[in-house]
Amino acid sequence: MKVLIVYYSLYGHVARMAQAIAEGAKGVSGAEVVVRRVPETLPPEVIEKMGAAEAQKSLSQVPVCTLDELASADAVIFGTPTRFGMMCGQMRQFLDSTGQLWMKGSLVGKVGSVFTCTGTQHGGQESTVLSFHVTLLHQGMIVVGLPYSFAGQSIMSEITGGSPYGAGTIAGGKGDRMPSENELAGARFQGKHVAAIAAKLA
Numbered sequence: 001m002k003v004l005i006v007y008y009s010l011y012g013h014v015a016r017m018a019q020a021i022a023e024g025a026k027g028v029s030g031a032e033v034v035v036r037r038v039p040e041t042l043p044p045e046v047i048e049k050m051g052a053a054e055a056q057k058s059l060s061q062v063p064v065c066t067l068d069e070l071a072s073a074d075a076v077i078f079g080t081p082t083r084f085g086m087m088c089g090q091m092r093q094f095l096d097s098t099g100q101l102w103m104k105g106s107l108v109g110k111v112g113s114v115f116t117c118t119g120t121q122h123g124g125q126e127s128t129v130l131s132f133h134v135t136l137l138h139q140g141m142i143v144v145g146l147p148y149s150f151a152g153q154s155i156m157s158e159i160t161g162g163s164p165y166g167a168g169t170i171a172g173g174k175g176d177r178m179p180s181e182n183e184l185a186g187a188r189f190q191g192k193h194v195a196a197i198a199a200k201l202a
């Protein structure tokens with residue numbers, strides 16, 4: 001049973017959450033977990049101006065996802081930073097390259113799930129994940145979120161990302177906040193939850 005985690009991350013927050021998602025998925029017996037990124041679409045000079053050149057040195061080492069990898073996965077967990085309340089353009093472009101998979105019904109019946117990161121506390125985690133789900137449903141995927149059985153969903157003791165729709169973290173206005181323990185726990189929970197459902201379906 002294959003769980004594919006595919007994400008875009010400019011500064012590393014979504015990448016950190018992807019690691020935690022992978023840890024969770026690996027906790028399910030028989031799960032083969034693969035982590036991939038989507039292709040970059042910004043020119044290097046723009047990445048430099050956005051202050052992400054240093055972070056990209058390591059982030060860009062992650063292999064780029066192929067359409068065959070999507071087609072052969074039993075579950076796909078997508079990670080995207082929020083851009084104006086929705087998924088980033090890099091992820092949109094990647095999804096828009098999956099038309100041939102849609103025509104063949106290659107993703108029908110697979111589990112699909114989404115996690116995210118915003119700069120601010122109310123910057124659009126829920127709108128990003130929910131609007132992403134529309135594409136998964138067009139592909140015929142079975143959408144899975146982050147249930148309230150993850151107790152960290154309901155805490156009031158600290159500021160935290162995440163929602164019933166999917167795990168999330170808050171980077172802060174300057175991007176200097178990394179995922180908290182609670183947010184990472186949510187990501188692990190989601191990874192395990194998706195893998196467990198995929199295992200039952202497989």
Ligand SMILES: Cc1cc2nc3c(=O)[nH]c(=O)nc-3n(C[C@H](O)[C@H](O)[C@H](O)COP(=O)(O)O)c2cc1C
Pocket residue numbers: 008009010011012013014015080081082083084085086117118119120121122123124171175
């Ligand atoms: C063009 C652009 C649009 C953004 N839009 C939002 C937004 O709507 N809401 C928000 O809270 N943060 C927004 N952000 C902040 C990003 O979501 C944040 O930098 C990102 O989640 C960090 O994740 P990463 O380190 O994995 O790239 C935006 C950033 C950029 C560059």
